[in-house]
Amino acid sequence: MxxxxxxxxxxxxxxxxxxxxxxxxxxxxxxxxxxxxxxxxxxxxxxxxxxxxxxxxxxxxxxxxxxxxxxxxxxxxxxxxxxxxxxxxxVRGEKETAYILDNKTKTVVPITALGGSIATPKTGITAEVIEVQGIKELNDLGAKVKGKIVFFNRPMDPENVETFKSYGGCVDQRYAGAKEAAKFGAVGTIVRSMNLRLDDFPHTGVQSYGDLPKSEYIPTAAISTNGAELLSKSLKQNPTLKFYFKQSCEQLxxxxxxxxxxxxxxxxxxxxxxxxxxxxxxxxxxxxxxxxxxxxxxxxxxxxxxxxxxxxxxxxxxxxxxxxxxxxxxxxxxxxxxxxxxxxxxxxxxxxxxxxxxxxxxxxxxxxxxxxxxxxxxxxxxxxxxxxxxxxxxxxxxxxxxxxxxxxxxxxxxxxxxxxxxxxxxxxxxxxxxxxxxxxxxxxxxxxxxxxxxxxxxxx
Amino acid sequence: MxxxxxxxxxxxxxxxxxxxxxxxxxxxxxxxxxxxxxxxxxxxxxxxxxxxxxxxxxxxxxxxxxxxxxxxxxxxxxxxxxxxxxxxxxVRGEKETAYILDNKTKTVVPITALGGSIATPKTGITAEVIEVQGIKELNDLGAKVKGKIVFFNRPMDPENVETFKSYGGCVDQRYAGAKEAAKFGAVGTIVRSMNLRLDDFPHTGVQSYGDLPKSEYIPTAAISTNGAELLSKSLKQNPTLKFYFKQSCEQLxxxxxxxxxxxxxxxxxxxxxxxxxxxxxxxxxxxxxxxxxxxxxxxxxxxxxxxxxxxxxxxxxxxxxxxxxxxxxxxxxxxxxxxxxxxxxxxxxxxxxxxxxxxxxxxxxxxxxxxxxxxxxxxxxxxxxxxxxxxxxxxxxxxxxxxxxxxxxxxxxxxxxxxxxxxxxxxxxxxxxxxxxxxxxxxxxxxxxxxxxxxxxxxx
The missing domain is CATH 3.40.630.10 (Zn peptidases)
Incomplete structure (x- = not known):
C-alpha cells in the first residue's frame, strides 16, 4: 500500500x-x-x-x-x-533614469515609474524639488509647488510591530500624491519607496490620477529609500538643487x-x-x-x-x-x-x-x-x-x-x-x-x- | 529636550x-x-x-x-x-576536497571537516562506502564496515514544525558517528549536513571521539544535502563505488x-x-x-x-x-x-x-x-x-x-x-x-x- x-x-x-x-x-x-x-x-x-x-x-x-x-x-x-x-x-518601456543635479555634480539615484504613471517628455524633466512629509503638507504649500517636483518622503513608521499598519500610514503618498500635486501645478512627483529597510531597490505600485483631466497628468516615480535619504540630505544643504528623471511608460x-x-x-x-x-x-x-x-x-x-x-x-x-x-x-x-x-x-x-x-x-x-x-x-x-x-x-x-x-x-x-x-x-x-x-x-x-x-x- | x-x-x-x-x-x-x-x-x-x-x-x-x-x-x-x-x-587548514569515484567518473561533492576531526593522510582517503541511517544501523552492521567509509544519511524529519526537534533527532550521527564507526574499523565517516533544505552548503559542527584512544581516531566530514542525495543515489546504482576525501585540519x-x-x-x-x-x-x-x-x-x-x-x-x-x-x-x-x-x-x-x-x-x-x-x-x-x-x-x-x-x-x-x-x-x-x-x-x-x-x- x-x-x-x-x-x-x-x-x-x-x-x-x-x-x-x-x-x-x-x-x-x-x-x-x-x-x-x-x-x-x-x-x-x-x-x-x-x-x-x-x-x-x-x-x-x-x-x-x-x-x-x-x-x-x-x-x-x-x-x-x-x-x-x-x-x-x-508597460514600463525603457528603464528609468534619474539623478540629483547639485551645482554641476550629477548623482544617479534608483527610481522606478509608478504603475499607471505617464511618461516624462523624451528628454526627461529637470526641476527644483520641494520635499514634503505627506499630502497635508502639500496642501499647505499649495501654489508654491508650481513648476517643481514634489518629493514625498514620509517614511514607514518603524515603531509598529505590524508592518502593514506602517504601509497603510504611508501609501496615500504613492497612490494619490501625483494627483494632488498636479492640482497645484507640480511637474512631477517622486515618492519614497514603501520599504522599512534602507537599500537601493525602488518599489513600484499602483497610483491613480483620479478624476483629473488627462491633460493635467504628471509623471510619478518611486525612489529607493537610500536615494530618498540622499535627496533629503542634499536638499538641506542646497534647497535649489535640481532633480532629473526620465521614464517612458505607457497605458496601452x-x-x-x-x-x-x-x-x-x-x-x-x-x-x-x-x-x-x-x-x-x-x-x-x-x-x-x-x-x-x-x-x-x-x-x-x-x-x-x-x-x-x-x-x-x-x-x-x-x-x-x-x-x-x-x-x-x-x-x-x-x-x-x-x-x-x-x-x-x-x-x-x-x-x-x-x-x-x-x-x-x-x-x-x-x-x-x-x-x-x-x-x-x-x-x-x-x-x-x-x-x-x-x-x-x-x-x-x-x-x-x-x-x-x-x-x-x-x-x-x-x-x-x-x-x-x-x-x-x-x-x-x-x-x-x-x-x-x-x-x-x-x-x-x-x-x-x-x-x-x-x-x-x-x-x- | x-x-x-x-x-x-x-x-x-x-x-x-x-x-x-x-x-x-x-x-x-x-x-x-x-x-x-x-x-x-x-x-x-x-x-x-x-x-x-x-x-x-x-x-x-x-x-x-x-x-x-x-x-x-x-x-x-x-x-x-x-x-x-x-x-x-x-584549525581547518586547506579547503577540503571530495569526490565520488564511480568506475572512472569523478564527481566532486562539497564537504567540510567536522570540528575536532583529525586530518586524512596527505594523499586523502579512498574507500568503499556503506550508507546507514544512524548509529543503530551501524551497530547492526558491526565489522562489515571495516576498511570502509561510513555514510550517515538520516535526514532531518521535515514533519516536525519545530526544526530544533528534527535537529535533535539527527545530530547524534554528527557528534558521535566517527567514534562509533571507528570502533568497528571504519576508515572515515561522512555525515549528511544538518539542513532541512536541499542545497550545496556543507554544515560543520562539533564531533567527539569520546574516550577512544588517539591512535583509533578517524577523519570525519559533513557533506551537503544535495551531495548526500547524489551519493545515496549513486550507491544504489553501484554499491562498490568509491569515495575520496582529503582534509588537513588540526588540533593546536x-x-x-x-x-x-x-x-x-x-x-x-x-x-x-x-x-x-x-x-x-x-x-x-x-x-x-x-x-x-x-x-x-x-x-x-x-x-x-x-x-x-x-x-x-x-x-x-x-x-x-x-x-x-x-x-x-x-x-x-x-x-x-x-x-x-x-x-x-x-x-x-x-x-x-x-x-x-x-x-x-x-x-x-x-x-x-x-x-x-x-x-x-x-x-x-x-x-x-x-x-x-x-x-x-x-x-x-x-x-x-x-x-x-x-x-x-x-x-x-x-x-x-x-x-x-x-x-x-x-x-x-x-x-x-x-x-x-x-x-x-x-x-x-x-x-x-x-x-x-x-x-x-x-x-x-
Whole structure:
C-alpha cells in the first residue's frame, strides 16, 4: 500500500487515534501532507523562474493562466475553467533614469515609474524639488509647488510591530500624491519607496490620477529609500538643487485575460461555495514570488492536499487565481459580477496575499458571532505555532465579494517583518522564499478551510 | 529636550498613561527604543563584516572580545571586564576536497571537516562506502564496515514544525558517528549536513571521539544535502563505488581567551544576579551572524535599552558574552566556576542562541511555580506577537550554571524555519539578518529581563 493511499484510508476511517479528536487527526494529516509531500514550491519555482514577472496584459501573465490551469487539471479536480476579464495593460518601456543635479555634480539615484504613471517628455524633466512629509503638507504649500517636483518622503513608521499598519500610514503618498500635486501645478512627483529597510531597490505600485483631466497628468516615480535619504540630505544643504528623471511608460489598450478557477464539488451542500485564492498577476520588476506567487501556489496546494487526502467536502471548495489585483482589481470585480449573475451563494472566502513567510494566523472580516465561533478553533492550531486570530482586512480580491451575506472572509497572516523588503521591488524573487514557510502557510489555510467546511458558518 | 531624555523622564515618572499599566508602558518604551534607536544591527555588521568568523582560539575571536568590551564600555555600564578562559584551538587548514569515484567518473561533492576531526593522510582517503541511517544501523552492521567509509544519511524529519526537534533527532550521527564507526574499523565517516533544505552548503559542527584512544581516531566530514542525495543515489546504482576525501585540519594547543562581561548594578538586591547572553565564538566557515552574532548583539542591546531608558534595576543585570560554545563550552564552564568561587547568587539567566529571526517566545528551564508566575506575563507580550512560553532547553552556555537554586533559565525562541538553512554553514552571513527581526528579539528579551527584575522569582 502506498503511503498516500494509507493516509487516505486513515483519514477517512479515523483509525489513527492516540486520544486525538478527528479534527486534531485531520489537521495533523494536512500539515504532514504539506511538509512531506507538497507541490507548491515546485509550482512557484516554475511560475517565478520559468515564466517570471506577470503584469496584467503581458504575455507572461497569459502563460501563467495556462500553466496554473494545466496544473489544477492535473490534480483531478471536478472542474477547472477560465473566467474572461478585460484588464489594463500598462508597460514600463525603457528603464528609468534619474539623478540629483547639485551645482554641476550629477548623482544617479534608483527610481522606478509608478504603475499607471505617464511618461516624462523624451528628454526627461529637470526641476527644483520641494520635499514634503505627506499630502497635508502639500496642501499647505499649495501654489508654491508650481513648476517643481514634489518629493514625498514620509517614511514607514518603524515603531509598529505590524508592518502593514506602517504601509497603510504611508501609501496615500504613492497612490494619490501625483494627483494632488498636479492640482497645484507640480511637474512631477517622486515618492519614497514603501520599504522599512534602507537599500537601493525602488518599489513600484499602483497610483491613480483620479478624476483629473488627462491633460493635467504628471509623471510619478518611486525612489529607493537610500536615494530618498540622499535627496533629503542634499536638499538641506542646497534647497535649489535640481532633480532629473526620465521614464517612458505607457497605458496601452485593455487586453483580454482570465481568472483561473478549480472546483471540488460539495457532497452535502454543493450550492454553498467556499473559495481560497491569491492573485496571478505581479508587478513587472521581478517574478513576484512573495506578491503573490506564494498566495497562488498555496491556494492550489490547499485543494491538492484535500484531494490527496481523499477528503470529500460538504460544500463546494473553489480555488480562484485572480488576475489584475495590482493595478485595477478587474479579476476580483469580474468574479463577483459572475457570482451575482449565477446567483451563487458564497459562505467563505480566504485569500493569501501577504507573502510566503512563516504563517502566524488569520485576519477576519466577519460578524461577532462567526468570529467567536472561529476563535474556538484556535487551540487546534497551537501545535503549529499559529496564534493570531484577529479582526481586520482579509484581501483585496475577495474584497469585491459582497453579494451574499453572511460571508466570512479571511486573510492569511504570515510574519510581516520582511514583507516590505521585497514588496513590488526587483528582489521579490524565488530565492527569497523558504520552502517550509510556504508549505506551513498552505497547511494553515487548508486546516481553516477544512474546519469551516466541517462546521459551516452561522447564518442567522 | 532630546527625544531620549524625554522618554527617560516619562519612563521614570510614569507620565505616559492612556490607561496603560506601568508594565505595559515600560514594555512599550522598550520596544520603541529597540525599533527606532537600536545599536544591535550596527554592532552585528561590524562583528560580521569587519571582524568575520570567530572560531575559538582565532585572532578574529580575540578581536571580537576587544570590540564588544569597548562597545559595552561605551554604553556606560557600572563595570565591564574580561574573564580568562583557556579554549581549544582547532584549525581547518586547506579547503577540503571530495569526490565520488564511480568506475572512472569523478564527481566532486562539497564537504567540510567536522570540528575536532583529525586530518586524512596527505594523499586523502579512498574507500568503499556503506550508507546507514544512524548509529543503530551501524551497530547492526558491526565489522562489515571495516576498511570502509561510513555514510550517515538520516535526514532531518521535515514533519516536525519545530526544526530544533528534527535537529535533535539527527545530530547524534554528527557528534558521535566517527567514534562509533571507528570502533568497528571504519576508515572515515561522512555525515549528511544538518539542513532541512536541499542545497550545496556543507554544515560543520562539533564531533567527539569520546574516550577512544588517539591512535583509533578517524577523519570525519559533513557533506551537503544535495551531495548526500547524489551519493545515496549513486550507491544504489553501484554499491562498490568509491569515495575520496582529503582534509588537513588540526588540533593546536589551547589558547587563552575570554568571556566578556558588563554589569548594571542592582539598587535593591545587588547580590542577586540576572544574566543575559550569547556566544562570541562562531564556526569558521562564515561570520556566524545568526549563530551567534545575533545573540551577542541582542544581549548587548538589552542593557543598552535599559540603560538608555534610565532604568535602575533592583537586581544586578549582567550581559555575558561567552567564548567557545561551539567546540568545548569552556566559557560557560568558566563562568560557572567563577560564580561558585565568588559565591554569587544567580536568580535568572537568559540566552539567545537560536538565530536572529522573528521572536516567537521563550523556552524555560524552571520549576512549575516559577513557570506559572512567568506565564502570567504572557498577555503583556501579545501586542508584540510573542505567544509561545514553553518548558524546554534554554541555552548551552547557561546550561553550565548549576550552583544557585532556584534559578530560572530561559532561551529566546525565534521562528525556527530558516535556522538550519544557515546553521554552521558558509551562508550564515550578515545579509541573512533582517534588522527589525533582530531588534524585536532584543526588545522581547529586554522586556522579560525587566519583568523578572521587577517581580523577582519564587524562592519558596
Amino acid at each position: 502506498k503511503k498516500t493511499s494509507l493516509l487516505t484510508v486513515l483519514f477517512l476511517t479515523g483509525l489513527v487515534s492516540f486520544g486525538q479528536t478527528p479534527d486534531e487527526k485531520n489537521i495533523k494529516s494536512i500539515y504532514k501532507s504539506a511538509l512531506t509531500n507538497s507541490k507548491c514550491y515546485t509550482w512557484l519555482e516554475y511560475l517565478s523562474n520559468d515564466i517570471g514577472s506577470r503584469l496584467s496584459g503581458s504575455t507572461n501573465a497569459a502563460e501563467a493562466v495556462q500553466y496554473t490551469k494545466n496544473q489544477l487539471e492535473s490534480i483531478g479536480l471536478d472542474r477547472v475553467y477560465l473566467q474572461e476579464v478585460m484588464v489594463p495593460h500598462w 489598450p485593455d487586453v483580454l485575460s482570465h481568472n483561473v478557477i478549480g472546483e471540488m464539488k460539495g457532497t452535502e451542500h454543493p450550492e454553498n461555495i467556499m473559495i481560497v485564492g491569491g492573485h496571478l498577476d505581479s508587478w513587472d520588476l521581478a517574478d513576484g514570488s512573495h506578491d503573490d506567487g506564494a498566495g497562488v501556489v498555496q491556494s492550489m496546494e490547499v485543494v491538492r492536499i484535500l484531494k490527496n487526502l481523499g477528503y470529500k467536502p460538504k460544500n463546494t471548495i473553489r480555488v480562484v487565481l485572480f488576475m489584475n489585483e495590482e493595478n485595477g482589481g478587474k479579476g476580483g470585480a469580474m468574479y463577483e459580477e459572475m457570482a451575482q449573475k449565477n446567483k451563487e451563494n458564497h459562505i467563505f472566502a480566504l485569500e493569501s496575499d501577504s507573502g510566503g513567510f512563516s504563517p502566524r494566523g488569520f485576519s477576519f472580516e466577519t460578524d461577532d458571532d462567526n468570529f467567536k465561533k472561529i476563535e474556538s478553533y484556535k487551540g487546534l492550531f497551537e501545535p503549529y505555532l499559529i496564534h493570531s486570530f484577529v479582526k481586520g482586512h482579509s484581501g483585496s480580491d475577495i474584497g469585491h465579494l459582497t453579494s451574499t451575506k453572511p460571508l466570512v472572509k479571511a486573510g492569511l497572516k504570515p510574519d510581516s517583518q520582511r514583507y516590505f523588503d521585497y514588496h513590488h521591488a526587483a528582489n521579490d524573487k524565488f530565492d527569497a522564499i523558504n520552502k517550509r514557510e510556504l508549505e506551513l502557510g498552505a497547511a494553515t489555510m487548508a486546516s481553516l478551510v477544512y474546519l469551516i467546511d466541517q462546521n459551516g458558518i452561522l447564518t442567522k | 532630546k527625544k531620549t531624555s524625554l522618554l527617560t523622564v516619562l519612563f521614570l515618572t510614569g507620565l505616559v498613561s492612556f490607561g496603560q499599566t506601568p508594565d505595559e508602558k515600560n514594555i512599550k518604551s522598550i520596544y520603541k527604543s529597540a525599533l527606532t534607536n537600536s545599536k544591535c544591527y550596527t554592532w552585528l555588521e561590524y562583528l560580521s563584516n569587519d571582524i568575520g568568523s570567530r572560531l575559538s582560539g582565532s585572532t578574529n575571536a580575540a578581536e571580537a572580545v576587544q570590540y564588544t568590551k569597548n562597545q559595552l564600555e561605551s554604553i556606560g555600564l557600572d563595570r565591564v571586564y574580561l574573564q580568562e578562559v583557556m579554549v581549544p584551538h582547532w 594547543p589551547d589558547v587563552l581567551s575570554h568571556n566578556v562581561i558588563g554589569e548594571m548594578k542592582g539598587t535593591e538586591h545587588p547580590e542577586n544576579i540576572m544574566i543575559v547572553g550569547g556566544h562570541l565564538d562562531s564556526w569558521d566557515l562564515a561570520d556566524g551572524s545568526h549563530d551567534d552574532g545575533a545573540g551577542v548583539v541582542q544581549s548587548m542591546e538589552v542593557v543598552r535599552i535599559l540603560k538608555n531608558l534610565g532604568y535602575k534595576p533592583k537586581n544586578t543585570i549582567r550581559v555575558v558574552l561567552f567564548m567557545n560554545e561551539e567546540n568545548g563550552g569552556k566559557g560557560g564552564a568558566m563562568y560557572e566556576e567563577m560564580a561558585q568561587k565568588n559565591k554569587e547568587n544567580h536568580i535568572f539567566a537568559l540566552e539567545s542562541d537560536s538565530g536572529g529571526f522573528s521572536p516567537r517566545g521563550f523556552s524555560f528551564e524552571t520549576d512549575d511555580d516559577n513557570f506559572k508566575k512567568i506565564e502570567s506575563y504572557k498577555g503583556l507580550f501579545e501586542p508584540y506577537l510573542i505567544h509561545s512560553f514553553v518548558k524546554g532547553h534554554s541555552g548551552s552556555d547557561i546550561g553550565h550554571l548549576t550552583s544557585t537554586k532556584p534559578l530560572v533559565k530561559a532561551g529566546l525562541k525565534p521562528d525556527s524555519q530558516r535556522y538550519f538553512d544557515y546553521h554552521h554553514a558558509a551562508n550564515d552571513k550578515f545579509d541573512a539578518i533582517n534588522k527589525r527581526e533582530l531588534e524585536l528579539g532584543a526588545a522581547t528579551m529586554a522586556s522579560l529581563v525587566y519583568l523578572i527584575d521587577q517581580n523577582g522569582i519564587l524562592t519558596k
